[in-house]
Amino acid sequence: MEKINITLPDKSIRSFEAGTTPQQVADSIGSGLARAVVVAKIDGNLKDLNHPIEHDIDLELLTGDSPEGHDTLLHSTAHLMAQAVKELFPNAKITIGPTIENGFYYDFDVETSFSDEVLSEIESKMKELARSGQDIIRQEVSVQDAIKIFNGLDESYKVEIVEQINPDEKISMYKQSEFTDLCRGPHVSNTSKIKYFKLLSTSGAYWRGNENNKMLQRIYGTVFSSKDALKKHLHNLEEAKKRDHRKLGKELKLFTFDDEVGPGLPLWLPNGAVMVEELEKLAKESEQRGGYDVVRTPHLTKGTLYEKSGHLEHYKESMYPAMDVDGVDYYVKPMNCPHHHKIYSSSPRSYRELPVRLAEYGTCYRYEKSGQLFGLMRVRSLQMNDAHIYCTKEQFKEEFLAVCNMYLEYFDIFGIERYTMRLSLHSKEDLGKKYVNEPDLWLETEQWVREALVEGKLDFEEVPGEAAFYGPKIDVQVWSAIGKEFTLATNQVDFAIPSKFGLTYVDESGNEKTPLCIHRAPLGTHERFIGFLIEHFGGNFPLWLAPIQAVVLPLSDKFSDYANKVVKVLKDEGIRVKLNDRADKIGSKIRQAELDKINFMLIVGQKESDEETVSVRKRFEGDVGAMPLIVFKDKIVEEIKNRRLTHR
Numbered sequence: 001m002e003k004i005n006i007t008l009p010d011k012s013i014r015s016f017e018a019g020t021t022p023q024q025v026a027d028s029i030g031s032g033l034a035r036a037v038v039v040a041k042i043d044g045n046l047k048d049l050n051h052p053i054e055h056d057i058d059l060e061l062l063t064g065d066s067p068e069g070h071d072t073l074l075h076s077t078a079h080l081m082a083q084a085v086k087e088l089f090p091n092a093k094i095t096i097g098p099t100i101e102n103g104f105y106y107d108f109d110v111e112t113s114f115s116d117e118v119l120s121e122i123e124s125k126m127k128e129l130a131r132s133g134q135d136i137i138r139q140e141v142s143v144q145d146a147i148k149i150f151n152g153l154d155e156s157y158k159v160e161i162v163e164q165i166n167p168d169e170k171i172s173m174y175k176q177s178e179f180t181d182l183c184r185g186p187h188v189s190n191t192s193k194i195k196y197f198k199l200l201s202t203s204g205a206y207w208r209g210n211e212n213n214k215m216l217q218r219i220y221g222t223v224f225s226s227k228d229a230l231k232k233h234l235h236n237l238e239e240a241k242k243r244d245h246r247k248l249g250k251e252l253k254l255f256t257f258d259d260e261v262g263p264g265l266p267l268w269l270p271n272g273a274v275m276v277e278e279l280e281k282l283a284k285e286s287e288q289r290g291g292y293d294v295v296r297t298p299h300l301t302k303g304t305l306y307e308k309s310g311h312l313e314h315y316k317e318s319m320y321p322a323m324d325v326d327g328v329d330y331y332v333k334p335m336n337c338p339h340h341h342k343i344y345s346s347s348p349r350s351y352r353e354l355p356v357r358l359a360e361y362g363t364c365y366r367y368e369k370s371g372q373l374f375g376l377m378r379v380r381s382l383q384m385n386d387a388h389i390y391c392t393k394e395q396f397k398e399e400f401l402a403v404c405n406m407y408l409e410y411f412d413i414f415g416i417e418r419y420t421m422r423l424s425l426h427s428k429e430d431l432g433k434k435y436v437n438e439p440d441l442w443l444e445t446e447q448w449v450r451e452a453l454v455e456g457k458l459d460f461e462e463v464p465g466e467a468a469f470y471g472p473k474i475d476v477q478v479w480s481a482i483g484k485e486f487t488l489a490t491n492q493v494d495f496a497i498p499s500k501f502g503l504t505y506v507d508e509s510g511n512e513k514t515p516l517c518i519h520r521a522p523l524g525t526h527e528r529f530i531g532f533l534i535e536h537f538g539g540n541f542p543l544w545l546a547p548i549q550a551v552v553l554p555l556s557d558k559f560s561d562y563a564n565k566v567v568k569v570l571k572d573e574g575i576r577v578k579l580n581d582r583a584d585k586i587g588s589k590i591r592q593a594e595l596d597k598i599n600f601m602l603i604v605g606q607k608e609s610d611e612e613t614v615s616v617r618k619r620f621e622g623d624v625g626a627m628p629l630i631v632f633k634d635k636i637v638e639e640i641k642n643r644r645l646t647h648r
Contacts, residue, residue, distance in 0.1 A: 006025060018055070038069045149180065176191060336362065415536075420476075555605035
């Protein structure tokens, strides 16, 4: 038998017979790895564990706690669930079952309603099938054969999918026992490798997302490589429900939506407006230190401006329709950049003035499809601390890194410990369509961004095909305190639009040159960022950001005068304080303050009135003790001034 050499990640080389599978390699290394491995990477490509190896290769054996391994488990468990549904409901028709972040779903055409009881039944059947240890076999067939197979199984949705595939292509299918499904793979080699899973919820879903098609039944689920990992994830899901910004936003009276105003158009209530103001205050302080000038631009603009910028060509589907004003098309602005370009060009510029940094605090409007609207995370009116930096090529790296470092400062303030910078690049095939057709400039600018990130020692990953139409960008991904991922902010490079607007500066030699433009919004939109902060803190905001920072609780009406004096002293220092002088017992007042997530409760009675003190109760700490009013005032002012992150 022919021998082959397999090189492992530690560079060790092992000799095996040709036709050996990755699972057999794992078996030879150790029983622990043999049980844990779920997928193989052969010469950098993911393969099933039962894939025969016929020549010398580099081999990596991946367990379920690796990103690729976890995704393989998710795919495989989705198929296991579909198999269980088919065994319990033979007349059900299967459709699609993709993976999503830390989970999967599968849509079924079935007459039965997937109640909690049915979900439990399906999950039990899945456990039974997993324990049975069924081999999962990959098959490659022609389009014609696939159509025959799925017609024979009476799986009309699968037939519809296959009929749209190029007839010259080969199709991969996976079979476990009598169940067959269409999938690229890879999958685990045996159902026994699927152990720690949970079905989470059900919903309705139209076939192919089209409301004109039949409503299907969707089941969501998840799977992990260990019991502890599954337990942690389920805990985080429960915590996420409690922290849902839509739920807490209503409870804390931060924002609301109204049908007569329109979907995706949030109304900021007084408490929420406070948070917006505090974010803008923070941004203005940072930007003043960073050398930014504040500008303001109108909400309405002629369409010719967006023709020049390229937004009508590349971005029109995300803009509101034009309105006719005196026979001219006007649009509500989806972003500020064209207006800032006009401000830059309003006077001649010298290299001595650059960089020019223009910041604006205003509202833009973007059309999001109604099905995509989601609380504050996807809205149609957007407030942001937007800014554009016009600089020379020589200044670019320093300016770009200054923006990235501003992100890091904000992350420290808000206790964001986990983040990554995603470098979004162009794709060659979309030049002239999705992206401006400047291939050399794309490559050059992308390399500048790479070098800046490396020099700044910033972790980043590259994502092709996600750039802005005018240049590469950094999308900042952050994770909340409970591990939920958000796309927070962006830092974009524009090498194309300045020339379209004729933006220039005079260099040292008296020659006109075109500046680069950096588009940045470190806090993203205030809507999305506040939505993130609500869930990150669970509504327990740090003192400086909290809509109400303290509440004064008199023990009875007798102490109303002193309570009002305490309120006035604190308000005079700019502290957001309210008085609860209702006739409730003090215990009830404290409970209400806890529900309102107020940081400080100041209890005042006879002793406090006589001695001009306050009895302080702090959220999460309980009774702190009595202290002179003036001491408390100075203490809270200092904590607010320094934007301390005292708890989460």
